[in-house]
Amino acid sequence: MPDHAVEFRHVVKRFGQTKVVQDLNLSVPQGRLVTMIGPSGCGKTTTLKMVNRLIDPSEGDILVDGASVRQQNPVELRRNIGYVIQHIGLFPHMTIEENITLVPRLKGEKKRNLLGKTEELLDLVGLDPSIYRHRFPRELSGGQQQRIGVARALAADPNLVLMDEPFSALDPISREQLQDELVKLQLAVKKTILFVTHDMDEALKIADQIVLMKNGVMVQNDSPDQLLRHPKDEFVREFVGEKRFSSVGRTLNVQDVLTSAVTIAANRGLAEAIVVMRRRKVNGLIITGSAGEYLGVLGVNEIYENYGDELSHVSDVMSKNAPTATLNTDLPTVLMLLEQEGRGYIPILDERERLVGVVTRASVISAMAPPLINEVKADEPVMANVSGKLE
Ligand SMILES: Nc1ncnc2c1ncn2[C@@H]1O[C@H](COP(=O)(O)OP(=O)(O)OP(=O)(O)O)[C@@H](O)[C@H]1O
Ligand SMILES: [Mg+2]
Incomplete structure (x- = not known):
């Protein structure tokens, strides 16, 4: 397997006349958790969606495990890449188990394997299988539904998981819990995760590598420690500084x-x-x-x-x-x-x-x-x- 799970090569995305992603060159090493962070509208979601071909680049190429996504069938590609978004969109008429095993079932996995898989994945995201497997999504809290979203994204055992502000709709406590769990999970299952957020606290907490974006341009790409020690310019300084400390006053119960x-x-x-x-x-x-x-x-x-x-x-x-x-x-x-x-x-x-x-x-x-x-x-x-x- 190549060293990098994802490689962006001179990727440009235009909507009409506007370049929303400008000449992006970025490598995501295998097994690492890379966060992409930046102000609203800077092109984070667009960048993520180009990886699983929900959007196609205007120029350049993206390699997933060394193979150009352009050459791959989008549906097939998406089945092999986990994807978690803000409002996870579980299927309301399916049980939790059916939701989690949907993609593996589509891929023709055996019933026997699926049984154990649900159990394993629910355990992994911190939910008791005996309580939750036969429930319906509406019987779960928002935070629990997001956990199911994470479990579902892992169900087909993808090498790569894309996460677009998966925790941002949650209250601060569930959010911190899920961040903790994601870090543990990442260490345990060694997936490559590309994680979009606009919360620097979140990025610092979970990331191996932080990519800072502004107006479609990658401003800095560094380890959290280096980003804190050596912010490249005023924009980065402000982003790691003031923005981060603004959450100090949050009320804890x-x-x-x-x-x-x-x-x-x-x-x-x-x-x-x-x-x-x-x-x-x-x-x-x-x-x-x-x-x-x-x-x-x-x-x-x-x-x-x-x-x-x-x-x-x-x-x-x-x-x-x-x-x-x-x-x-x-x-x-x-x-x-x-x-x-x-x-x-x-x-x-x-x-x-x-x-x-x-x-x-x-x-x-x-x-x-x-x-x-x-x-x-x-x-x-x-x-x-x-x-x-x-x-
Ligand atoms: N389908 C589209 N057609 C035209 N413009 C679009 C389209 N999708 C996104 N854009 C524009 O591209 C820019 C980048 O959008 P994108 O959703 O990638 O931002 P983002 O960084 O994810 O922002 P946020 O933090 O608010 O989610 C924005 O200016 C947006 O208005
Ligand atoms: Mg977005």
């Missing part, structure tokens, strides 16, 4: 406080770590692996000492020996650890060493005075499901 620990994936860079810490207003991050397993912690010291090394990942500089506890550790012990440990938080792991949350001084206080929990500020990484067990 108790549920959000209950479940969100401030974590970062092992392969992220240090500039990214700083942005996450600033955004979440915490002085430490917890590094987790692809299965949610705890790996270590990262504080200001580790970042400060290693920041000059642009190639280092958070997992290279994290501390692996910080104290941790489990849900069964008694509170005095956790408090003692908290006192001894200068970082201000103790990661809590389950019996399989996966991170379930953190205990901070603030979370302990709110557990001792439960009615005040609504007063806990969103910037405190409180895990109430942990603190709730501390009485």
